[in-house]
Amino acid sequence: MVVTADPAGMPPVRAAAPAIILSDVMRVFREADIETIALRGIDLEIPAGEFVAIMGRSGSGKSTLLQLLAGSDRPTAGRVVVDGLDLSRADERERAALRGRHVGIVFQSGNLVPFLDLEENVRLAAELAGRPIDRAAARVSLAGVGLDGREHRRPTQLSGGEQQRAALAAVLATTPRIILADEVTGELDSSTARQLLDLIGRVHRDARMTLLLATHDPNVAERADRVLELRDGRIVSERRPR
Numbered sequence: 001m002v003v004t005a006d007p008a009g010m011p012p013v014r015a016a017a018p019a020i021i022l023s024d025v026m027r028v029f030r031e032a033d034i035e036t037i038a039l040r041g042i043d044l045e046i047p048a049g050e051f052v053a054i055m056g057r058s059g060s061g062k063s064t065l066l067q068l069l070a071g072s073d074r075p076t077a078g079r080v081v082v083d084g085l086d087l088s089r090a091d092e093r094e095r096a097a098l099r100g101r102h103v104g105i106v107f108q109s110g111n112l113v114p115f116l117d118l119e120e121n122v123r124l125a126a127e128l129a130g131r132p133i134d135r136a137a138a139r140v141s142l143a144g145v146g147l148d149g150r151e152h153r154r155p156t157q158l159s160g161g162e163q164q165r166a167a168l169a170a171v172l173a174t175t176p177r178i179i180l181a182d183e184v185t186g187e188l189d190s191s192t193a194r195q196l197l198d199l200i201g202r203v204h205r206d207a208r209m210t211l212l213l214a215t216h217d218p219n220v221a222e223r224a225d226r227v228l229e230l231r232d233g234r235i236v237s238e239r240r241p242r
């Protein structure tokens with residue numbers, strides 16, 4: 001870790017601090033007398049700006065991992081640090097603040113409010129993150145994902161691919177430092193999926209945020225800086241496609 005002193009006498013800034021640190025993370029679900037070990041000892045460091053694809057078949061623990069990073073769930077054991085905040089210790093207020101300010105989440109089923117049009121959805125997302133934007137800025141965000149002219153449609157008046165792009169625009173409008181995406185191409189046909197991935201790849205390059213994408217799709221993996229494979233709650237392989 002590089003520590004540089006600021007000439008203006010500010011406290012030292014830690015450069016290239018990891019965006020995400022997981023150490024020996026376990027997540028066990030207990031329902032009645034059934035115990036499911038969803039994550040069993042995950043160790044992982046992700047530097048700021050990295051694009052990581054998390055592969056693995058259904059049930060391997062991908063969504064559980066993303067939920068922990070999003071601060072919407074807690075590990076049974078181990079440490080989860082996101083953007084400098086130790087989520088395994090943080091209280092609900094701190095975790096909510098992290099979700100609002102730094103971490104954007106895109107789910108498979110989209111995260112749009114059905115009775116608001118796209119412009120309103122994008123503005124709402126930005127407002128909830130504490131950074132309200134005006135209509136023009138919302139339109140810029142929508143145009144950035146190829147949805148210019150669709151501002152006044154509701155999510156139900158869009159195709160699946162358009163809904164995912166709109167969800168991405170809403171998340172980007174919050175200018176997150178970290179984006180977590182869970183199977184966002186899961187319900188799309190292959191050419192629409194490819195377009196969405198091109199878009200996500202471009203956004204990642206332009207905005208230089210940290211990006212974690214859980215996916216079944218091997219095409220995603222080829223665009224990532226690093227590909228992790230989960231099996232039964234463990235990281236069983238790691239490679240760098242480029």
Ligand SMILES: Nc1ncnc2c1ncn2[C@@H]1O[C@H](COP(=O)(O)OP(=O)(O)O)[C@@H](O)[C@H]1O
Pocket residue numbers: 029030031036037038056057058059060061062063064065
């Ligand atoms: N809320 C829950 N309650 C009980 N078991 C769960 C819960 N969430 C996930 N699991 C179990 O944990 C394991 C990992 O699930 P998940 O993280 O959703 O996998 P993936 O996203 O890779 O398909 C699975 O066996 C799943 O059934």
Ligand SMILES: [Mg+2]
Pocket residue numbers: 062063064182183
């Ligand atoms: Mg999942």
